[in-house]
Amino acid sequence: MRRPSILGLIVTTALTLLAPGTLPAQGADTLTARIIQSYDLLEAGQPDQARKIYEELLQTHPGDPLVLNNLAAVLVKQGKFKEAAAYLEKALPVAKGYKVRVNRVCDVEGICLAFRPLAAAYGDQDLEPLVKLNLEMVRGKLK
Numbered sequence: 001m002r003r004p005s006i007l008g009l010i011v012t013t014a015l016t017l018l019a020p021g022t023l024p025a026q027g028a029d030t031l032t033a034r035i036i037q038s039y040d041l042l043e044a045g046q047p048d049q050a051r052k053i054y055e056e057l058l059q060t061h062p063g064d065p066l067v068l069n070n071l072a073a074v075l076v077k078q079g080k081f082k083e084a085a086a087y088l089e090k091a092l093p094v095a096k097g098y099k100v101r102v103n104r105v106c107d108v109e110g111i112c113l114a115f116r117p118l119a120a121a122y123g124d125q126d127l128e129p130l131v132k133l134n135l136e137m138v139r140g141k142l143k
Contacts, residue, residue: 031061032117039070039116043106047077065095066115069131072138073106073114081141084112088135095128111137 038053054071061067068091075084104116112134
């Protein structure tokens with residue numbers, strides 16, 4: 001039973017890394033509001049609506065690692081692991097140095113974590129380790 005210990009590590013790491021920090025600010029108020037809206041839809045069991053918002057956000061913020069990560073979580077929820085891995089692979093190189101502050105972490109199928117931002121301002125917590133963990137978990141599901 002390796003999965004519970006890995007999931008525990010992910011959740012612990014997420015909570016440790018994302019305690020106090022924040023989300024980058026370029027067009028951040030709107031971006032943050034839309035990420036929060038889509039995250040809440042995912043948690044409410046409406047992954048199709050959440051996915052639509054994330055895909056719209058990628059039109060204006062194509063390299064945003066939080067959007068890419070959370071879209072991957074939606075795809076995991078929909079059983080589309082290969083697509084999820086592709087989005088996480090896009091997020092990983094731009095996640096280093098992306099500073100976040102979140103107030104909730106959503107566990108999706110025990111495989112991937114989505115993050116709900118708290119505010120639109122710079123933080124001091126790096127998103128990269130969390131994207132790496134998500135990518136490892138999704139790749140593990142593909143084997």
